[in-house]
Amino acid sequence: MVNFNGDLLPDSNHFLNHKNRGLQFGDALSERIRYSGSVLLFWESHYFRLMASMRQLRMEIPMEFTLEYLEEEILKTLNASGRAKAPCEINITVFRKSGEDFLPPSLGISYVISFTPLESAEFPLDTPGLVADLFKDYYLQADGLAQLPHQMKLPWVLAAIYADENDFDTCLLVNHRKEIALGLHGNLFLRTGQDIKTPPLADGCSDEILRKFLLKQDWKETPYQLQEAHISPFELQQADELFMLNISSGISSITQYRKAKYTREAATFVLNMINGYIREQT
Known part of the structure; x- marks a missing residue:
């Protein structure tokens, strides 16, 4: 079951066509949200990120697109699918209405709400870890668009193909200044001693919800200190x-990069911090 502009449709329904601007131009955004079975986790943060991203892309936000309206539409979709009491990952995709030229005939939007079942609202401990390489065939342009959850993902697709062809589990992507931007499995966090750092938004990483959550935490009473700082490939x-972090898979630890091998103490600590918050909310 999917929700297309408020109408509930079966998954098999063909409600998009060749004129879709998301397909033609990547003129679309997608926000992924974790649902515990009773609560939309980090919902306000997700909502305001989606609204800010739509404004930045000059999309016309419908008057009814309030936080309450979208929450009701999500729950309507889950109820109709029999998933209202089960953990899910919700995906809200917003795209500008059809038009075959770069200049759209309207700035108005359509939206699709879909979901993927989850075993648990909490994130699992990733095992056995990932072997990574640096993807250098193409660089990310570290500008304001890089931070948005847009659909223009060719560098990620090509990096995933590169990893598969060369027997790696994941790749790290670099920006046009040859600084680390992020990884295929989310924003990158690097620990040296007790210091953890993650690239700033200006380096082309994603302005993602769990990254925001960690940066807002008080790290003074923890074994680690977190800061935003450039990360060089060297x-x-x-x-x-x-380790990498995103709302879909949680923590993805890198255990080997070239000749270097890594431990997973901070990744486990961060995972417990996030899962502890989820338990408090549910």
Whole structure:
């Protein structure tokens, strides 16, 4: 079951066509939200990120697109699918209405709400860890668009193909200044000793919800200190730990990059911090 502009349709329904601007131009955004079975986790943060992204892309936001309206539409979709009491990942995709030229005939939007069942609202401990390489065939342009959840993902697709062809589990992507931007499995966190750092938004990483959550935490009473700072490819092999983070898969630990091998202490600590918050909300 999917929700297309408020109408509930079966998954098999063909409600999009060749004129869709998301397909033609990547003129679309997608926000993924974790649902515990009773609560939309980080919902306000997701909503305001989606609204800010739509404004930045000059999309016309419908008057009814309030936080309450979208929450009701999500729950309507889950209820109709029999998933209202089960953990899910919700995906809200927003795209500008059809038009075959670069200049759209209207700035108005359509939306699709879909979901994927989850075993648990909490994130699992990733095992056994990932072997990574640096993807250097194409660079990310570290500008304001890089931070948005847009659909223009060719560098990620090509990096995933590169990893598969060369027997790696994941790749790290670099920006046009040859700084680390992020990884295929989310924003990158690098630990050296007790210091953890993650690239700033200006380096082309994603302005993602769990990244925001960690940066807002008080780290003074923890074993670690977190900061935003540039990460050079040369630092990777000197680090003690590398892990990636996103709302879909949670923590993805890198256990090997070239000749370097890494531990997973901070990744486990961060995972417990996030799962502890989820337990409090549900």
